[in-house]
Amino acid sequence: MRLGLRLLFAFFLINGIAAFFVLRVFTAEIKPSVREVMEDMMVDTANILAELASDDLASGRLAASAAGPGSGAPESAFARHVRAYANRPIDAAIWGFSKQSLDFRIYVTDATGRVVFDSEHKALGQDYSQWRDVARTLRGEYGARASRDVQQDDTTGVMYVAAPILANGQIAGVLTVAKPTRTVQRFIDRAERKVLKGGLLLLALSALVGVAVTVWTVWHVRRLRDYALSVQGPSDGAAPPPPVPQVPGELGDLARAMDHMRGRLEGRDYIEGYVRALTHELKSPVAAIRGAGELLQDELPAADRQQFATQVVEQSERLQRLIDRLLELSKLEQRQHADTAAPVALRDCAERAVRQAQARARQRGVALALAGDGASGPWEAELVTLAIGNLIDNAIDFSPEGGTVRVELAGPAVAVQDQGPGVPDYALPRLGERFFTTARPDGTRSGSGLGLAIVRRVMQLHGGSMAVQSGSPGLRVELRFAPA
Structure with a gap:
């Protein structure tokens, strides 16, 4: 039996028994009382x-x-x-x-x-x-x-x-x-008729109160149930936790206790997930550095020594990028909202991100193109630049030599389009998860998936959205900021 039916049945049972005995006492006392008078x-x-x-x-x-x-x-x-x-x-x-x-x-x-x-x-x-x-x-x-x-x-x-x-x-x-x-x-x-009518009216009013109390209790309990279901799994950073239901009394204490428990469990799952994923990501560069270091201890031809030294440097840079992005994502996940004190122009943020990625794009033989003016709004310039920059870096990694990465501005939206192989449809919903990545055009998986995770978190802080669409060719990622 559901909780609402149990409460309603219990209320009617108690109220009915009480009303029966009270009415019985009143009606039983009327006749002798009148005769005593x-x-x-x-x-x-x-x-x-x-x-x-x-x-x-x-x-x-x-x-x-x-x-x-x-x-x-x-x-x-x-x-x-x-x-x-x-x-x-x-x-x-x-x-x-x-x-x-x-x-x-x-x-x-x-x-x-x-x-x-x-x-x-x-x-x-x-x-x-x-x-x-x-x-x-x-x-x-x-x-x-x-x-x-x-x-x-x-x-x-x-x-x-x-x-x-x-x-x-x-x-x-x-x-x-x-x-x-x-x-x-x-x-x-x-007198007996009046008592009976009054008792029936009182019983009806009590029934209405019982129904109201039952509905109120069941509604709040269901809110707590929905809240518990919404936070039962560990968060992957894709969405902020739902707000704690504002319910009174002991139910409110229970809701706050559930939120406290959710925070503790989410923190533990967050750390465990980070440790597992980070361990997996560190295995390849650490193994490569260790192997190259062991070989460098032996007498090697100059060409081989140069090759292994270059490998140590590349894997070290990969570790450095991984650590930097982890720190950046960790700082973003600690924040609750963006700093929107002053209006920001998307064009300025996009130009700054293009300038920062220009040198890397030239090294990879990729051209960068910026089109459109975009809107201005109450956004945090540094975070907007960081999000666009991560999209450009990701597009450069997947673009073939001689390709072009286009940055298009239209109103409160900015889109980054590359000319790479694109992403399979089954992988599109997972883009933005920490440590989820797809193969580069050369077949390697040197990425960490943290770039798009940072972009998604930036959009959450701004109340915006990130849409991913596989093109022909390439991948198109569009950021839509909440308008002013």
Whole structure:
């Protein structure tokens, strides 16, 4: 499973479990919380009514009037007020709900638990001494109960809260207030719906946050992966290392650690590659010098001695050129950019490079031709001259005697064309690698490949490009500098 799917699955799992338990707790607490509030208010109501009913119960007027107005007995004040309460019109808007009926049922029992007053005339004369609300209150405890009119139907539940009626400091009876729980069920249902909607909205928002965090994390991880893939191999100097991804937090620390590791590995591979290639390049001239030196220790004819001495000098010069170009390339690879403080004309740089190569070209019987004016731009004159000079030297090496090396300028581009045998197509992509070279027209491989490596590095420092094309005949190398 991919990292993004793992993160998303883990986030949804954790978030879903948390949301499930939180919503379950909220919905499970709503109903008992509402009923606890209702019970608290009923306790206050029962105690107030118990005080109002105490005088009528003690005098016996409450029991006498319990039979109702048709019995002929005088109606007690308490009974009259309760009846007026039951007949009272009501139309109250409570937080969006309309209340149009009064729901309290009130009954009173005497000291033996027998009902002497019932606002609904349901239980007059019945023995309620075993009901929990009456029995506990008669014992001086808090009495309350919840019962259902229909045992299997939770919506028919009724809550009963009792309070003692005191006479001369003694419990003379019990007043119970009853209220159907269905009257508050609509408030409970609305609260549960709101909690559920809020929970689902929170879950959706959390899901969006989870997706965003997952996408953000996976995007940065993929940037680190792409960076690691781009630097996994040793650099041959053909391209600068990619920039370190700018990612925050621990991922940023990881990116910087990877860059540090890349630098260390690249430095080690760079040195190892240099040592291998340099060893290979040094073997031939060192062997030639050693062989010539051993022969020169013997008595030789003057002509042979001259030949071997010349060979020692030529191979020494080859070693010197190799060392000089290695040092030059090493300095260039340490630099990060060219010095572009002042505008430079390509024509001036090309003329300077042609003058420096003129003597060597005459020795090889090769003519140099310069055409075009070229542009001016924010380039480093010394490096531009070095690049053009290396191209000219390389073209001289591959040109036959009597041939011509042409240097052509056009805008921000300079091209060097020789009349040599050219380069096979398979070798064109490798031109510019350190120590990669092809055979000269005389069949020798006296070059080191560092000349074109220097040219390529100069173009990298200037943000330009080097294009190589095999002509008929010869090889054409074009340098295109970034315009101003």
